[in-house]
Amino acid sequence: MIMKRLPRQRAMGAVLVLLAFAACSSANGEAPSALDDAGDGGAGVDAAPLELVDAAASDASDAAAEADAGGVAKCTADWCETPLPIPDGGTLSLMDVWAPAPNDAWAVSEQGLVLRWNGAQWTVVWDAQTPLYGIRGDHEGAIWVVGAAGAIFRGHAGATWTPIPSGTTTDLMEICEASRDAERPRNVAIVGEAGIVLRWTGAVGEDGNPSWETSNPAVDHELFSVSCAGADVWVAGRATDWFEGGPRIYRESAEGWLAQPTIANASRNDSYSKIWAFDRQNLWVRGRGNILRATPAGDRGALGWAEEHAPVAGAMKRPSSIWGTGPNDVWIASSRGRVHHWDGSSLKITATAKGWDVLPNNLRAVSGSGPDDVWVVGDGIALHRNVNGQD
Numbered sequence: 001m002i003m004k005r006l007p008r009q010r011a012m013g014a015v016l017v018l019l020a021f022a023a024c025s026s027a028n029g030e031a032p033s034a035l036d037d038a039g040d041g042g043a044g045v046d047a048a049p050l051e052l053v054d055a056a057a058s059d060a061s062d063a064a065a066e067a068d069a070g071g072v073a074k075c076t077a078d079w080c081e082t083p084l085p086i087p088d089g090g091t092l093s094l095m096d097v098w099a100p101a102p103n104d105a106w107a108v109s110e111q112g113l114v115l116r117w118n119g120a121q122w123t124v125v126w127d128a129q130t131p132l133y134g135i136r137g138d139h140e141g142a143i144w145v146v147g148a149a150g151a152i153f154r155g156h157a158g159a160t161w162t163p164i165p166s167g168t169t170t171d172l173m174e175i176c177e178a179s180r181d182a183e184r185p186r187n188v189a190i191v192g193e194a195g196i197v198l199r200w201t202g203a204v205g206e207d208g209n210p211s212w213e214t215s216n217p218a219v220d221h222e223l224f225s226v227s228c229a230g231a232d233v234w235v236a237g238r239a240t241d242w243f244e245g246g247p248r249i250y251r252e253s254a255e256g257w258l259a260q261p262t263i264a265n266a267s268r269n270d271s272y273s274k275i276w277a278f279d280r281q282n283l284w285v286r287g288r289g290n291i292l293r294a295t296p297a298g299d300r301g302a303l304g305w306a307e308e309h310a311p312v313a314g315a316m317k318r319p320s321s322i323w324g325t326g327p328n329d330v331w332i333a334s335s336r337g338r339v340h341h342w343d344g345s346s347l348k349i350t351a352t353a354k355g356w357d358v359l360p361n362n363l364r365a366v367s368g369s370g371p372d373d374v375w376v377v378g379d380g381i382a383l384h385r386n387v388n389g390q391d
Contacts (some may be wrong), residue, residue: 004237026212029386039228040209076351078350078385079339079383079386080353080384080386084115093109093378099367099373100137102370102373103118105370107122108132110131111191112132112147128147130147131151132151133174134147134173138177138188142154144188146175146190148193149171150166150167150170152165152190164210168192173189173193173223175191175226176228177189177232179228179230180231181231184201186200186210189228189233191223191226194223197257199213199233206388217257218239219349220239221240224271225286227277232252235250236249236250236285245269246267246268248272250261261303262294269288271287278324278326281295286332292305293305318360320333321366323368323374324342329341329371330342331368333378335363335364335378337353337360338358338363339352352376363377364377373385
């Protein structure tokens with residue numbers, strides 16, 4: 001499994017370089033010009049009781065420790081850190097976030113928790129007691145979460161959670177819902193690490209649970225990400241064949257899954273572990289060490305791919321998640337503590353920490369409800385876009 005865990009690199013030499021550089025940049029209040037990153041229908045399930053404390057009081061929270069040391073303040077010019085209910089003496093690795101509206105956000109953790117933001121605070125609403133990796137809501141108002149060993153749960157109003165049989169034991173990584181029509185009154189897509197895609201278009205079994213259609217875009221594949229744009233469903237991963245392996249993207253069609261050409265000469269060892277599609281001609285993909293952007297190239301739906309680079313050398317070596325509201329408003333979170341923004345012409349770095357230092361937390365997911373309501377979550381941290389200028 002190459003996606004769920006992106007371990008931190010704590011090379012002392014790199015830390016000393018970063019500290020020295022942050023001191024210089026904070027002295028003049030400007031973003032750094034160079035930085036070399038160190039890393040390249042059943043019964044409801046009752047929630048388990050939890051003893052919760054504020055993240056600022058938890059010794060296990062790296063973000064809180066940095067705040068106490070003066071490294072990460074509550075707000076920067078771009079982001080505000082929101083306190084998290086971290087179990088006493090434990091950790092909280094937020095793997096995904098979904099925000100249906102301002103003052104309403106949901107997140108899931110590798111520790112199995114479902115959390116909700118009500119505009120003022122995060123609270124734990126349920127403990128699935130199994131690692132969770134993806135969360136989304138559907139058009140009916142239900143919340144879906146997916147996770148380890150084929151786990152699927154559906155929640156209603158965040159109170160009653162029902163396990164949904166998936167028919168698979170592979171880790172389920174992400175979930176989305178495409179637009180509906182008469183043929184597909186429901187249109188849910190889930191991607192599984194073992195190269196499978198689960199689709200629910202509305203049919204239910206005798207037990208009242210969704211009847212999943214399972215497909216494999218190709219043999220000898222691993223899949224890590226799914227994105228729904230209009231009626232289209234896109235998946236990304238890699239082919240594991242020794243001779244013809246490498247990163248792969250597929251789009252669902254009436255004829256099945258269509259392989260999408262990307263950049264030439266991609267490494268056999270590379271993979272695409274995140275995809276975000278706005279429409280058929282505006283896509284972003286995360287490679288193992290790069291970010292690729294696709295735009296229209298011709299009048300027959302062809303795509304032209306370009307590798308986008310960060311303004312700070314090395315700061316995009318380990319991007320982890322991509323989300324946006326349109327072709328000219330795209331956010332990219334990095335497991336090395338950076339968040340970048342694409343404004344239609346270039347990638348710009350945002351201030352996740354004071355003095356433009358590197359945030360120590362691994363950032364794992366970004367999402368939102370609009371241009372001014374953006375969330376970034378990760379290990380022991382949840383950042384909300386600062387549009388009020390508070391410091």
